[in-house]
Amino acid sequence: MRKMRVGLLAVVVCFMVTIVAFAADPVTITIWDFKYGDAGVQETMQKVDELVMQQNPGIKIEHVAQPNNEYYQLVRAAVQAGEGPDVVMFHGGVQAYEFDDYTLELDNYIQPWRDEISEFSWAFCSTGGDGSKPVHLVPITTQGMGIYYNKALFKQAGLDPDKAPADLAAFLDACEKLKQAGIVPITAGLQGAPYTVDFLFRTLVANIYGADTEALVTGGQSFAGNAGFMKAAEIVKELFQKGYMDPDGTSTPYFMDAANNFAAGKGAMFVGLLSDVCHWKVFSDGLGKDNVGYFPTINFPEAPYQDQQVGQPAGIGYSIMAWSKNPDAAAKVIEGYARGEGAAIWMGETGALSPNKNLDINKLGYPLVGEILKRSFNRDFVTLLTNEDANQNFDRYCAQAYVADEMTLEKFVEAAQGMLENAKDQ
Template identity: 60%
Template structure:
């Protein structure tokens, strides 16, 4: 009965979207229907309502029908159902990377639509949003944000524990020593959240991998391995120590990741492993703790590693694509341009704190020093973007839980499972 209910709900939502999408009334006004998982609530809803109103003001022949959909696996099940039906909204939001590439056969090539403003966004971002991430192939998505992970710090709490709040730890030993000092001072070193998913572990491990492999992250899908890499094993050992001593603290318990972010914003811990462009980002924490009281560590550095302080910052966090079934692709393209160029990016970044990709955006005018610090850091690709969809969005989290949350598998078993993900990626190429 539960499965039947889900199917009926999906069909109902699809039917609604089909009726609403691509309409043109007697006055010639075209209704452009958008599906996304950001417009339902919070700051994103506020920002998108402002941008949609601006689009309709500047384009009297366009009416926006913005439909909020659930985030998570249910969202992509809904998109797959639309694809199977061959009907749905004009525009769909995707996460950048493998989740978008899955639908390349059903989204329009955008090169002719973006030609007049393409130069406002770096070619590296466009390449990531091209068919299967291949720069030689057509662009299929307009990137709205970049995305990454890092370690936010509460400078006041670091200082209280006798730690220089302006100094990024140069070594893992220094980082762990800071954690020890914080705990001795009665301060939770790292505020974490594990209910609903091991995001604290997942995000930090992706930071580790970026710093270990640097510009060779993409080569993990070719001929570079996890097995036999001393720094990768060292990362596992550090994670184990953090989970044993410094993350699973009173401020962490079994809360959800978003609630853990609220705890950090309330001053209940010194560090938080968070997103750079989504919930619990720099803006949330700066607004809560003070713009000059929030610091940032890009990662943890490893013994004898060739890279230092390399962060995860992928070329696209979320973006919009036009579906091939849209009856008004030109109008839909104007909607994408309004979100990717002009006032749109500034509105979205200023309201939500999501890091934009448009080079014309005035970062300094935001008034948050931490943004410039993040964007100035050397970055590497997020490892999940070279994995298969199943491994990137399901299996990796499961392995992180088994190895570091429940402890049901050993570090060596975790490394073998991660290596299997690389084998799967190579076989899928």
């Protein structure tokens, strides 16, 4: 009996020592990302980190800001070395797919709360974007594009501030009335990459192909020979020819100058993002929560669909690297960003749209969020393209056709079709 008591005492002592050691030396999870260095974002991420650590006392988070301009080179270097952070932030899509062989499958970790995020997002975050394969990325934002408008400037031009243009005729009429009133109809950022044109095209494509955008890279749909796509190209050209695009746009970068101009009331409409930057929160804070209207696209007869919302299933997200020695703890960290109070803090303070359906958007106090999220998303065609086409070539074609005016619309359509052909070959 005495030996048994001594043995039990030894077990208890060992157990207590283990607890003390764990409490004194928590598991450290290192995160790399390209957002943490942003002054307006870091404070929010620190709040989420603190929350996650409070909820998981055995975890310590070491958040490392990496420079945007060489971020993926640094991740590739870590992969070559076979060591680095536990968790890495990726853009959803091709940038994440490049590292699928070096990131963990997450299905078992997300299984208890998977239904909080739509399969539209999870499929995009799976191996190579194939929803039948394992998930490698937990999305913390969704992305998309749409058209914001300044209600006060609409009213000043004699337009109904509470009524967004219903179709192309109404849109062009609004542009003309704004111009005649001395108001810039469309605040534009065209210097460097002409994102205003790029993003406008994506909103128009949503009306042309609806939920069938994936058929653009399987052969079921095309840009070439499609009357709707050619009409979209003509619409954008007309906006330039009639002076509806900001004449100073050619010398204005989209990020962040053009967005700041719109937020300061220098222009009536802006083709903006739904998340990350240049979005509903920035404009509502700048112009007033009740002074910003929104519509997802321009309806026109040649497009079979109306009021379609273009979206990306995942803007950014987190993956666990295969070399992590503490994947269970790492999974708790990224879960803390994707759901619950952490996701609410992230969305409420940064304006990043969370893909989590359980968040109460009414608590945010921004009516525009409900206006955006009342529509289901159709997949942004650019997410189907190869990396070079998605990030460089389409912007180059837009610049040549509209900013420099050195490419015919026929050649523009031909070049855009070439991007689809490249994607089919992948």
